[in-house]
Amino acid sequence: MSAKYLVTGGAGYVGSVVAQHLIEAGHAVTVLDNLSTGFRDAVPAGADFIEGDIRDAAKWLDSSYAAVLHFAASSQVGESVAKPEKYWDNNVGGTMALLAAMRDAHVRTLVFSSTAATYGEPVSSPIKETDPTAPTSPYGASKLAVDHMITGEASAHGLGAVSLRYFNVAGAYGEYGERHDPESHLIPLVLQVAQGRREAISVFGDDYATPDGTCVRDYIHVADLADAHLRALDAATPGEHLICNLGNGSGFSVREVIETVRQVTGHPIPEVVAERRGGDPAVLVASAATAHERLGWRPARADLAGIVADAWAFAQRKG
Numbered sequence: 001m002s003a004k005y006l007v008t009g010g011a012g013y014v015g016s017v018v019a020q021h022l023i024e025a026g027h028a029v030t031v032l033d034n035l036s037t038g039f040r041d042a043v044p045a046g047a048d049f050i051e052g053d054i055r056d057a058a059k060w061l062d063s064s065y066a067a068v069l070h071f072a073a074s075s076q077v078g079e080s081v082a083k084p085e086k087y088w089d090n091n092v093g094g095t096m097a098l099l100a101a102m103r104d105a106h107v108r109t110l111v112f113s114s115t116a117a118t119y120g121e122p123v124s125s126p127i128k129e130t131d132p133t134a135p136t137s138p139y140g141a142s143k144l145a146v147d148h149m150i151t152g153e154a155s156a157h158g159l160g161a162v163s164l165r166y167f168n169v170a171g172a173y174g175e176y177g178e179r180h181d182p183e184s185h186l187i188p189l190v191l192q193v194a195q196g197r198r199e200a201i202s203v204f205g206d207d208y209a210t211p212d213g214t215c216v217r218d219y220i221h222v223a224d225l226a227d228a229h230l231r232a233l234d235a236a237t238p239g240e241h242l243i244c245n246l247g248n249g250s251g252f253s254v255r256e257v258i259e260t261v262r263q264v265t266g267h268p269i270p271e272v273v274a275e276r277r278g279g280d281p282a283v284l285v286a287s288a289a290t291a292h293e294r295l296g297w298r299p300a301r302a303d304l305a306g307i308v309a310d311a312w313a314f315a316q317r318k319g
């Protein structure tokens with residue numbers, strides 16, 4: 001059945017891909033984005049666009065919307081350490097205003113972009129939703145605070161909510177891909193070397209307790225993530241806050257990513273080994289068992305070469 005959805009942050013990387021998937025599934029989409037880190041040309045052609053802030057969501061939200069998919073946030077870990085107040089204001093304050101607007105408009109379904117950063121240093125691997133949450137940055141703390149806020153909203157006011165805790169989102173979907181500035185994610189940074197926009201890639205530590213000494217991360221294709229969002233809309237149950245990790249359940253090392261970019265692009269990709277960065281765990285891999293059980297979700301594009309090839313096609317188009 002076709003429905004109408006508000007997509008906050010739909011001019012950004014993940015939001016634009018999910019908005020496009022909703023449109024392809026026959027739904028009506030309104031994107032609400034203040035373009036602070038997003039791009040007007042990333043809003044899918046079939047979507048309505050409101051240039052505005054989530055703190056003012058009450059101006060536009062009404063009961064014609066079946067649900068809100070909430071991507072809008074500040075999401076740079078390093079910036080959050082330097083300017084924590086920005087993260088409490090935008091991520092926590094912004095979501096508080098959005099939840100109030102949803103309550104007033106009787107919009108009772110929410111899908112929220114949470115993050116692996118809510119866990120901090122893992123106590124075991126793969127990480128489960130029941131593991132302790134001890135974020136190591138104001139970014140992770142602000143996202144965890146929102147998760148707590150949503151839990152209360154579900155039990156007190158009957159919201160049906162799903163928080164999806166993404167691990168490392170990567171790849172692109174046609175016209176829609178990753179254009180962060182500054183970029184901090186490994187795959188687009190290595191692709192910038194292939195494009196000649198950066199001389200070499202820094203490898204932060206090669207003496208971790210991993211097979212090749214470099215950090216291992218769980219890369220998930222952005223189109224697989226989009227599929228999980230559409231399933232989450234169906235799975236949302238009034239009064240329940242469901243939290244699901246989203247990852248492939250197996251990781252790739254920094255060196256494996258660099259080698260894959262060499263193979264996909266044909267560029268030599270010089271690398272420079274640098275000091276470890278504080279707060280970088282050796283391995284961050286998701287258990288996606290809950291997403292399998294509750295959403296019926298399984299990643300269809302777990303192959304790293306495919307993820308990199310899609311990101312490369314996008315980088316050549318837009319980069």
Ligand SMILES: NC(=O)c1ccc[n+]([C@@H]2O[C@H](COP(=O)([O-])OP(=O)(O)OC[C@H]3O[C@@H](n4cnc5c(N)ncnc54)[C@H](O)[C@@H]3O)[C@@H](O)[C@H]2O)c1
Pocket residue numbers: 008009010011012013014015032033034035036037038039052053054055070071072073074075090094113114115116165166167168169170180
């Ligand atoms: N990309 C990842 O690897 C990753 C991993 C885990 C979680 N997440 C989460 O997923 C979401 C999307 O991430 P992304 O990589 O697409 O980021 P992005 O920066 O590309 O997109 C965020 C969008 O939100 C908009 N925005 C920010 N504050 C706003 C506000 N107050 N009002 C209206 N619009 C606002 C920005 O303009 C931007 O278009 C974020 O919530 C992020 O924390 C991303």
